Amino acid sequence: MKERTHIAVVGVGNEYRHDDGIGWVVVERLRERAERRPLPPGTTLATCDGDPGRLIALWEGAQLAVVVDAAHAHPSGPGRVHRIELDAVRLSQPSRASSHGLGLGEAVELARVLGRLPGRLVVYAVEGADSSLGAGLSPAVAAALAPLTESVELEIVRQRDATARG
Template sequence: MPSRTRIAVIGVGNEFRRDDGVGWAVIARLRERAADRPLPPGTVLATCDGDPARLIGLWEGTQLAVVVDAAHAHPGHPGRVHRLTLDADALERPRTASSHGLGLGEAVELARVLGRLPGRLVVYAVEGADTALGTGLSAGVEAVVAPLAAGVEDEIVRHRDAAARGREG
């Protein structure tokens, strides 16, 4: 069984389908920020097209996996962010769906069956407005990229601090 010592932050989507690229944009922002404020050792920043096998490969063996993905919601509010967590086989289910044919839910269920879930999974699902072919995010989605990147950094710090307290106690 792999040791759970890493943190993976995964931006899911397609950067050539406008708002579907929000996960990639957040990863790009985190890479920029890491130049000035390095992330904890063992933190991996990755992008993925949403293929369940690739997602599982990226988060397998991690203590914490943070996934940022575009979502469709009805009615939609472009730029609204939903935070979902998975701990001990409990997944909060949103009223959103991935913007991909196979969604994150399928990857989670497959990972559960295979025993390859991360120790903790946090998903940030961002409601989008435009998934047409092209680059660039809509204004509402672009506006959440920087605060969401900061929120992901905070998520990592909280995890690192909780892990350190666990080692002390």
């Protein structure tokens, strides 16, 4: 296994399906913030449609991978954010929370089998209200955007600080 050297933040979804684009919007906000307040060296910001192979390629070799994705829940609470840190036990159980047919759960399981998981995987799943065609977030999901972006940035800073101490 190669040395884990970087932090990967991946926004998953489709920016043209309203709330399904939340991951893409978070990544864009982090890019904007990085212009004023640089992220730690080796931090990559990427977007992905949820294809398992592409997700694995984006987080392979990462000390920390943070994935932001829209989710469906019943009962629904649009804008509610779930933070899930996947440990060895959870990594062996694919999740069906993604709003995509194939995606994060399958990528995690495939990466586990192939030995290509990141050192740590933190998922932010945001319950959406509208995944119909069109751009822009629903009001409930838009209201979650600023605190969600701040939370992802804090994950990055905590990893940087842990790496500096380690």
